[in-house]
Amino acid sequence: MSAARRGRPPAGPERRDALVSAAYERLAEAGFEGLRLRDVAAAAGIDHSTIHHHFATKQDLVVAVVDHTTRQFWSTTPPDGGPADRLRRHLATLGRKIAEQPELHVVLRELDLRARRDPELRTIIAAREEGWRDSLRTLLAAAAEAGALVTGVTPDTGAELIIATVKGASLTPDRALNVLELLERLLIRA
Amino acid sequence: MSAARRGRPPAGPERRDALVSAAYERLAEAGFEGLRLRDVAAAAGIDHSTIHHHFATKQDLVVAVVDHTTRQFWSTTPPDGGPADRLRRHLATLGRKIAEQPELHVVLRELDLRARRDPELRTIIAAREEGWRDSLRTLLAAAAEAGALVTGVTPDTGAELIIATVKGASLTPDRALNVLELLERLLIRA
Amino acid sequence: MSAARRGRPPAGPERRDALVSAAYERLAEAGFEGLRLRDVAAAAGIDHSTIHHHFATKQDLVVAVVDHTTRQFWSTTPPDGGPADRLRRHLATLGRKIAEQPELHVVLRELDLRARRDPELRTIIAAREEGWRDSLRTLLAAAAEAGALVTGVTPDTGAELIIATVKGASLTPDRALNVLELLERLLIRA
Amino acid sequence: MSAARRGRPPAGPERRDALVSAAYERLAEAGFEGLRLRDVAAAAGIDHSTIHHHFATKQDLVVAVVDHTTRQFWSTTPPDGGPADRLRRHLATLGRKIAEQPELHVVLRELDLRARRDPELRTIIAAREEGWRDSLRTLLAAAAEAGALVTGVTPDTGAELIIATVKGASLTPDRALNVLELLERLLIRA
DNA sequence: CATGAATGAGTATTCATTCAT
DNA sequence: AATGAATGAATACTCATTCAT
Secondary structure, three states: OOOOOOOOOOOOHHHHHHHHHHHHHHHHHHOHHHOOHHHHHHHHOOOHHHHHHHOOOHHHHHHHHHHHHHHHHHOOOOOOOOHHHHHHHHHHHHHHHHHHOHHHHHHHHHHHHHHOOOHHHHHHHHHHHHHHHHHHHHHHHHHHHOOOEOOOOOHHHHHHHHHHHHHHHOOOHHHHHHHHHHHHHHHEOO | OOOOOOOOOOOOHHHHHHHHHHHHHHHHHHOHHHOOHHHHHHHHOOOHHHHHHHOOOHHHHHHHHHHHHHHHHHOOOOOOOOHHHHHHHHHHHHHHHHHHOHHHHHHHHHHHHHHOOOHHHHHHHHHHHHHHHHHHHHHHHHHHHOOOEOOOOOHHHHHHHHHHHHHHHOOOHHHHHHHHHHHHHHHEOO | OOOOOOOOOOOOHHHHHHHHHHHHHHHHHHOHHHOOHHHHHHHHOOOHHHHHHHOOOHHHHHHHHHHHHHHHHHOOOOOOOOHHHHHHHHHHHHHHHHHHOHHHHHHHHHHHHHHOOOHHHHHHHHHHHHHHHHHHHHHHHHHHHOOOEOOOOOHHHHHHHHHHHHHHHOOOHHHHHHHHHHHHHHHEOO | OOOOOOOOOOOOHHHHHHHHHHHHHHHHHHOHHHOOHHHHHHHHOOOHHHHHHHOOOHHHHHHHHHHHHHHHHHOOOOOOOOHHHHHHHHHHHHHHHHHHOHHHHHHHHHHHHHHOOOHHHHHHHHHHHHHHHHHHHHHHHHHHHOOOEOOOOOHHHHHHHHHHHHHHHOOOHHHHHHHHHHHHHHHEOO
């Protein structure tokens, strides 16, 4: 009713989301280095000064993008099944997502680097990653108890290895699926 | 008369190297996002417009930094010994270097991301990485022939897994050593 | 229903006064240079776009502030008594007011300067000042007739001297009282 | 030889002075409220970004203007003669300068107000004014010793009265001369 | 009356690059 | 080679004002 009255200004609250999405896309295309509020506004179809009505500062928009991006990754996590199977599916899902949606993981790597110099982002990203790490540890502990894990792999280092490999694999998306398949075979007993 | 007046301005040709080193350090600290020619010049102790006598454009300096950085990484590669041992030493050396010299690997990740949008850097970096990949493949093929490799690992995917894990591990330097140790145990037969 | 919900939004007509007072205070604190409608609105506890329901333009609000401020100063004038005494009391009152309420006189000086570039303000302020000047002239003429004035002081130049000194003294509020006391002794016969 | 090579860019070091003069003039015309670096640059005939080559920030330029302006006022002070005469000449010179060069004194009043909110300017201006105050006190003390001063005027309050009156008189330049003449007659014994 | 969203002209500042010396 | 002055396009952010609700 109120949206798309004359076709140009979409509406009120969803405008904020449109800005975050546009910023996410610009970040994927151009990196932090090339992230310009003007481009974000243009992509969202609004005047660039209107951005500041929704986000006081560029950093505030970036924080919203971090939230949006890490949340999107989080939805990746698998539901249920046997521990070995769940781990298998988790890695397979990640491998597929990296191949299908490479920008998401590229942006996540961009955020990892930016977080080194930005305490605010560091806090948010560390919290989200900690959630992933915890769920991996739980999964690996269950798999170990079920005797499905290769000997010598503790839940702790196993989780770190998975995190590192997923992150590194996301830098070369077309090879990610194969890499994560091999990792899975190395971790889980035949 | 004016050169080496107080020992500060090194000279003519090594001035170029000083600029590359300064740019590398700025890149490690601030990322591409925060790389300013003025800062680089200041760190090298010269006027910022003098940079253009050594590098026509900022991109030229960046290319030189890429060369400098990837070369530094390359020097990391191990010399000789048995194939399993050489692989072990390679991963151990990398793990140690990441812990000791984290900025080098952070800069390399920065370059990986930048290369996605910059064909010139992509070419250089891909060529250097291809060298690393080749030597890993050779190493893994030798290890496989010696029966030292876990079954199911081909030289191709094994090399990809190592590359991915090393890259991902470099994003959390303090955990890198443990991660690479585990990878090594998973790849090499006891 | 929505008005006076929590006692904060006063009502309809007095809202206008609240805005003028808030603007006066902002002007005292930050000068014309730092006068922002948003700040004024925030200080009055309303949305900044609501200001435009009371004052079509910023200038309109400024005009209202000028009226408010000059009126406040006007109330300063003394009632009655003998001419010399009335003059004495006038200067003493001014000196005290400057010390007690320095912002009022600082704002008046701000207005004097602004009036140089703003014909609308100039007209208003000149009219108000003319009233003060007239009453000073009348007072001085009466004092002269009563023989209470030092020789050589005409009502005209005497009034100008008083006006100039009061204005200048208001720039250093803590010394104003002493300055005006001395002026009084110089003008009035012992 | 180097200046006015093609007529447009005047030269190097005097460019700084040209900017200060231009800023002073803009300040006189538009006040702090209307002081724009773009206008200053345009008045000096250079690109507005070039300003930052000479003054890192707007505040730095303002500080230079304060220095320039207060220095100009200072040069107003009279040389020598008998104490009463020197005081007479000082007030007469000030009265004439205010009438001839009203913008200078308007800018000085602008600075007085700005100094209330700007500690950096406050320090500079207070120091300069203290110099004026001191010289006035010395002058009045000499005049008092010579018996040329009206009874009841101490060097301290006399100096304050002069300062206040000069400041206030500068707000209405065409009446300043008369006001200061009257002040002189009130202070100095016939 | 009141609001929140939107606008657009404007504001200081940044920065790679050019040029004369 | 080196420098300092100059440039101009770009950059985040501001602010009075408008408009639909």
